[in-house]
Amino acid sequence: MNAPATEMSGKQLSALSLAALGVVFGDIGTSPLYAMRECFHGEYGIAVTSANVLGVLSLIFWALLLIVSIKYLGFILRADNEGEGGVLALTALIKPKNLKRHTPQWVLVCIGLFAACLMYGDGMITPAISVLSAVEGVKNITPFFEPYIIPATILILSGLFLIQKKGTARVGRLFGPIMLLWFCMLAALGIAQIVSCPRILVAVFPWHGISFLLENRIHGFIVLGAVFLVVTGAEAIYADMGHFGKRPIQLVWFLIAFPALVLNYFGQGALLLVRPEEAYHPFYAMVPDWAMIPMVLLATMATIIASQAVITGSFSLTRQAIQLGYLPRLRITHTSSSHIGQIYVGPVNWALMLCTIGLVLGFQSSSKLAAAYGVAVSATMLITSTLFFVVASKRWGWSRLTAGLLAGLFFMVDLPFLGANMSKIFHGAWFALAIGGFFFLMMLTWEQGREILGNRMRSLTPKLEEFKEMLISTPPQRINGQAVFLTRGHDIVPAALMHNLKHNKILHSEVVFLNIRTEEIPRVPNFEKIEAEKLGAGLYRIIAHYGFMEEPKIDTIFALASSKGLNLDMKEASFFLGREKLSIGEHPEMWRWRSQLFLFLARNAMDAAAFFDIPSDQVIEVGVQLEL
Known part of the structure; x- marks a missing residue:
């Protein structure tokens, strides 16, 4: 989808930037x-004074500036x-091919x-x-709508998850223009307030933030958890x-998103200096009647787009985990x-839908939800x-001193934010950690379980060279045709072949051992695939x-x-797959x-024939009994 920046025309760059x-x-x-509301009106809101606002x-x-502009766009x-x-x-970059435990x-x-x-919890x-x-903005229109906020939110979220199966390619074309309009409105609202109170601009100087933390001490440190919501x-x-x-993302951030966000936050600050009583919702207080x-309609569309991006990210993460062997098929x-990234994973979609609606019903307000938000993201940033x-x-050959100094700068920013967010644990932040922990346990269990089964299989079947010698010394009856056996390793004979040979006493004239490996890189060129x-x-x-x-x-x-010289006939070949009991x-x-969890995952995994698009009428399954 993305062309190298040097080859990208101005038109392509503009289109890609708008999509980004x-x-x-x-x-x-x-x-x-x-975000701004939570700093002054949330669970740990601080007094709306001039010094605190600045x-x-x-x-x-x-x-x-430090986290997004310098850390992520500059280095990560x-x-x-x-x-x-x-x-x-990033994890795949540091993972060696033969990774040993502990x-x-x-x-x-x-x-x-x-x-x-942790990204699942964030999703x-x-x-x-x-x-x-x-949706809570409807309260600013008239209090009459307040009882309908939760039902309307659930209706919108349900519709969002229900359309995932049909894809979002058509409506996705509107994402860029709608978000461009949204950022323009953010900037316009902010500028209108800054003009009426220009002294708010002195907040760009860092000593105001340092003074805030020194004067408010523990309370100021806890407010960092609300400040973190901006990133x-x-x-x-x-x-x-x-x-x-990289180029479209960097371009859009520095030209549109970053200026618009800064102007809007400073506009909210200017509003609070003049009308501190509006701290319960400073964003909508800037909007003319x-x-x-x-x-409210534009904000709702913008949040639906934001949600769509997170949902799609969860699907992509699941596909990567499956390919790397951390989740069942x-x-x-x-x-x-036309868009390779547009995918749908049913179980993930329904799990996200149930949990998201459950969160709305459980917390009842965005302010209470904000108290649960941030721990997963701040932990992810620290790990990154x-x-x-x-x-x-x-990998890059930097000296430990250079890499350490830069990472140390990142840690100086990441650690305080993580510490501040950890104070939210008993206010709902445990949920994201619990979801992350559950998926982590599931992935480790699946990977270890497959490793155990692989070792069991290797102990039951001969090596490929031994099998070849056996065929030469005591040849079985051969029949014309091609048989394809999927194997876990390149040097072992699959159990399905040994069971077929043992019970049917025959072997095809051409036997193909197919081993499919997932490499630690996103894509392998076709000329290197086989x-x-x-x-x-x-x-x-x-x-x-x-x-x-x-x-x-x-x-x-x-x-x-x-193309490598093997004359295989897709229509005539028989595919032998092991059905593990x-x-x-x-x-x-x-x-x-954990063994019980692995059995549950294995029973609900998609079979290999469907996953690899093998014609079902050419598949022969051979039962193999294994113990964990």
Whole structure:
């Protein structure tokens, strides 16, 4: 989708930048609806005094500058994995091919995986708080609408999740123009207030923020948790880099999003200096009465767009986790023929929908939801800084001192925000951590369970060389035809073949061992995807290499194998797949409850034939019994 910046025409850059504005900055762009309010009117709101307003604004300005402009756009975007971004892609950069458990690299990979899992919690809270905060604006039109805020929010969220299966390609074209209008309105509202109280501009000086923290001490530190709300969504900038490229994202941030956000926050500050009683909703207090209805509608559309970006991100994260072997195979539906990133994952969609609506019903207001928001994002940012240090020092060859100084600067910003957000644990922030912990446990259980089964399988079947010698010394009866066996490794014989040979006493004249590997890079070029080898005795081996952003399909593998000299007939080949019947032994290698979880995941996994698009009428399943 993204062309190199040097080859991009002005028209292409403009179109890509507009699209990036709609997707990448939706979350951070809707923070003005609730961030400033939470600093003065939330769970830990501080008194609306001139010094406090200037101090909070100073912290907001420098948070946007240091975290988004310098950390993410200046440095983190450089840590791309073949053009792809996101904490899972960053984790793949530091993961060695033969990763051993309980080593420093394994610990780092687990930390990165946990950060990725936290994104699911963020994906549930973001739609809830964003849409609810926008709909709450109807109270400013007339108190008559107040009883309908929760039902309207649930209706909007339900509709958003229900349309996911049909795809968002058509309405997605409107995302950019709507968000452009939204940012223009943010800037216009802010400028109108700043003109009436220009002294608010002195908040750009950092000493106002430092004085605020020194004077208010613990209370000021806790308010940092509300200040952090202005940068939630910054991690999406890195995660969506693969869709748009660095240049459009950087261009849109510095020309549109950053100025508009700063102007709006300073406008809210100027309003509070003049009318401190408006702290309960300073954003809508800036809106003239005649513009209230269209502004509520525009804010609602902007928050729906922000929610859509988070939902799509959860789908993409799930696909990456499946390809990397951290989740069982799930049905992935492509909802657009022209946009590769437009996918739908049913179980994830329904889980997000139920939890998001549950959050709205449980918390009842965006202010209470804000008390639960931020922990997952701040933890992800801290982990990103840690992984960046490893990439810079190990892969880029930076000196430990240089990488350490830069990472230390990031930590100086990340740690206080994480500490402030941890104070929200008992006010609902535990939810995002619990969701992240659940997915983390599920991913580790699935990966370890598959490793245990792989070891069991290797102990039951001979090596490929041993099998070849056996065929030569005691040849079985051969029948004409091609048989394809999917294998876990490139040097072992699948159990399905041994069971078929044992019970049917025959073997096809041409036997193909197909091993599909997921590499630690997003995509593998077609000319590097296939290794094809003739082993003799009618045996062939194909190793298919795919990136974690790709989906292996059997017809593509056959076509690429033919170009390597193997004459495979897709229509005539028989595919033998092992149907594993799993049980828990007397002394399982995992705790019994984790073994039960693995069995549940395995029973609900999509079968290999459907996942790899193997024609069902050409599939022969062979039962294999294994113990965990």
